[in-house]
Amino acid sequence: MLLYTRLAPPKVPKRRSRAGCTFCKEKKKKCDENRPQCARCAERGIECTYEAVKPRQRRRKESQYSFIQDAQLLDDEKLDGCQWQDEDIDEFGDSNFGLLDDKFDDATIRTNLAPVTADDTVSPTSVAPHALNAAKDEKNISKSIVRRNSNNSLISGPRSRVSDLAVIAPRPVASPALEFCIPAFSEFSDRSNRRALVDHFCNVLSHLIVFREESGNPFQQLVLPLSYESTSVMNAIYALASAHLEYRGVGNAEKSIHFHNKAIQGLARLIEKGDRVNKNELLAAIMLLVYYEVLVQRGRSSIVDGHLKGALTIMGSSPDSSPAGLFLERAFRFYDVITALSLGTPPLSTAPAAGCLLPFPPLDAPPASPLSNVDSLLGMATTLWPIMHRLSNLLSLKAELGQALRMNQSSKVAVLRTEFETTSQAIEAALTQWKPCLPSNVTVQEGVLEVVEEEVSEKQRLQSILHNALAYRHSAFVYLYRTIYEYPPSHALVQKHAHTSLLHCVETVAHRGPMGALLWPLFVAACEAISEEDRALAKKAFVAIEMRQGMTNIEQAWGIIREVWKRLDLLNDYSMEGEDTDIWRQVSAEMGINIVFG
Template sequence: MPRKRVISQEPPKRRVRTGCDRCRARKVRCDEQKPTCGQCSAKGFDCQTSIKLKWEQDYTSAGRAFGRAGLWSKKAAEKSNAASPCIHVTEDEVSWIRIPLISSYSFVNATVGNIEQLTTLENLAIDAAPVLDVIHTNDRDDTSSTASLSPWLSARQPAFLPRQHFIPSSLSMLPDLPSAMHSSLLSYYLEKICPITVPSSVNESPFANLILPFSISSSPAVLESLLALAACHRSKKDIAFRATSLRLGDNVLRTLRGRLGTEDPLEVAMDPETLVIMMILCQYEIINECDKRWVVHLKGARDLIRVRRNAQLYLAAGQSSVDLVEFAEKYFAFQDVIGRTACGEEPIFGIDFWTSRGEDTDAWLGCSAGLVSILCEITELSRQHRSRPGVSLLPEFQFKAASLERRLCSLRQRVLNEEDDLLQLSAELKRLAAELYLHCALNGATPAMPLVVRLVQQILHLVSVLLEHGVLAGLSWPLFVAAVELDPMEDLEWAERQDLPDEVPNYARPFVLYALSRLAGSNAIANIAKTRSVIERIWLTRSHDEISDTQLEGLEKGQNDWERYVAPLCGGLSLA
């Protein structure tokens, strides 16, 4: 007689999936008590719980269903496999379809004007020269964080320069770079770095119309140094480019050292590539840390230029190389002059380099060669005073200082394009900063003097105007000269509040910090962090001396204001 089935009112017990390892192996129910479950406690076992990962590939290869997919039967799986047998075909029976040409055009963030410009440039490039050999590095292709700034620039589609003023027709097409990272960096160099090396968009940057064509046509090493510079500059805001910057910079150094160690020294010195690479590496170190490593390149360039001139082969090169070498020499000499105005150290490039007293304003210098020549003479005279303070009492010294002051006041810096107001303002800004520097370094002017206050106000006003127009080139040195000559006992009001935008401070110290933040936020071609650090230390030293007797010690030694506060803190500082 069958027994009567008792219907339980309790809910059905479900399998547990988090039991201990031993209960799961014995296939018994685990009460999951911690630290030892009931089963293991009764048997005297060690209770351990672990996670076992199951992979779908293992189940599929064993002919078992994974999880709840399919049926829990090997026979069902075999029947399923038998229902769809593999079809084998020979090579003759296969018909391959031709892969269509897929262009690298992207309509994201592009306009109709971009596409029209691209089409025009492609038509111009039909008869262009073959793609030039370029560098080959093993950079990781990381397009996720290095998207090209140009809507049509990619690793496979060459970019075109927007302007072809100094670039030959055979260089109308940039090289096909080995990775999207390189294309992105080259685009960044063209669109972000080159425009901010000159104070006005009316003038072309020599970094674009001289260095870039040379790197494409003649020097893969220079091209790699430009990519390293772009990565270094971009790493200021995106640390992901730091490793790429260091790797590319190390490759360039290895190439330069290899040439210096294996080739004829004179041949290496006479090659414009060597001087250009040293210039880019110098700029790289300034942007990177602005320590004394950039001075090493400066001194090396001086020796290299001496060898070139002594060999008397300088004029034998082509005209394009002459222009390139002249710019490189001007770059190093200008860095030397502006850097020495702050520290007053011995010159690396002699005063004979700036013999020209021309009044035509140079677009890259942001002033005339005549003004740089005056600055060089002021610095030399200041260095004499620093070594022998008593020399300032001599009539010869006073006559030279007065002569330089007259030259500065009467200097008229001509701008060839009358509509280029920004370049004119930049030239006047540097002239005012040179005048303030002369009075402080040679005539013993102090921050409390009305003349110094007036010049500081004028300099800060021009800095504000240029910042408002987006100018970044050439502002570091004038801003530095005005900032270090602020009176610690009085907060100078350089402009009326109603004449300025709300975000622009009208007091000198807050405005200096505001301007430095603007330059740093816009990634100006300078090391703003170190410049700001030096300015703040000078402010702190001045404030400390005002309430102590330390200031009298400097006066007893015959030091002027610039020698007492500015020069000792500015070794290795680049302000150009």
């Protein structure tokens, strides 16, 4: 019997580096992998870029694996035959997109980390709740969320092919020390199509709704962790992501309406818990459903208004000073005012006092950042928002005054007229005096931002955010003069502010910054566009934000604008005061739709 056996040392496997630069890979040359520029690229004076290294895959299902591999090779051959122009792709941060086949759910989650298994496909009629594989303790939650913030995303480098899911979002750069989880987003669901929806929410949608995320996206940091404990929040995320993909023509195994119904059912169960419910989970589910309704825009509906009433009631009963609570409150305040301006109804919340709305920064945001005065959801319009709140209440006050006049209630008319005139004049004066609060190291010279010791990309983002806020200011003037004062479209003040607002809208999209809150000022100004120049500006801005955002309400708003222009042209006289005030509301009513311009 052998009591001792000496094991032979294992053979050193021969490994070929897969971390070389793109140029060396294309030339099939050995790369020294020096960063930021290898020796071969430095010798030729060309740009040196590196792609994220993908882990090797194991074959589980031979037939499906080879089918995916062949499809990828076919796509690569198609790409090789196309003349891609960097300017066309980078203008809005993305390229064209393809359909999301059910068999390619895992392949479209930015990284092809795991092959598809046969049990990944789910019937749309299935109502079984999804399984969460990750531990639900706070440590694991924070760890997984930080790994998927805007700076550490599961996505390849700038020279890599754009994923089908990366429809319009800016593409973050991968970290060289990235911690992989195989398959991607497996802690949220064991179903590949649902993991694809989480990926779309994190890497596309969350970037489209915020202004500031230099240290992370608040939807990823504050909203996504709530889905670990709440299936209602998770289903609302699925519904929102699926609806956005469906609008873009990307199919999924389960429809957005299926997830929406599940989220509504879960929301009802949360409300039944009463005081035992986690109010942030409840508010997050409602907020995501508001975004869903705004995105889907299914005809004339008061669902958004009902969601907002419920959320404001919850917030009023027990204020929450946690970061998630403050962020959700800011989101509801934004939509409360936008909904009031869109539907002509009074806002549900009380007007915030001047100076009480401080910019809400992302978690761990550096205090010295040039974005320090930029709110995550309101941009540089934080100090403008109390004025916008009062402006949104004027139309209902005007309607109440008109009703009192028709009923010959003289005493009530006197009181309401005084209130109406005093409020409208105060709003006009406040809009005239308002200026955006710029960071300490930022100045404006002739409409152009000057940033001290910052990169060009940061300067462009700030420039876009500034133009967004100024577009709100000038469109607020247009709303005041046309809707409230009933000036004719040809009035000098109406045309002046409409033209200026359209210029700021075009500058917002030209600097490729956030466009999530641009629809209202663009729509209000475009309704009064009379000249061919202004209409060309409106069309340019609409095309840009539709490509970037991909929302139903943008397409419907553009359709209403074109019909308004036709009716204005038929009038042949733009000086008819009061005859065509808010003609867009008539068009919207005839089309049978209510658009929330958020």
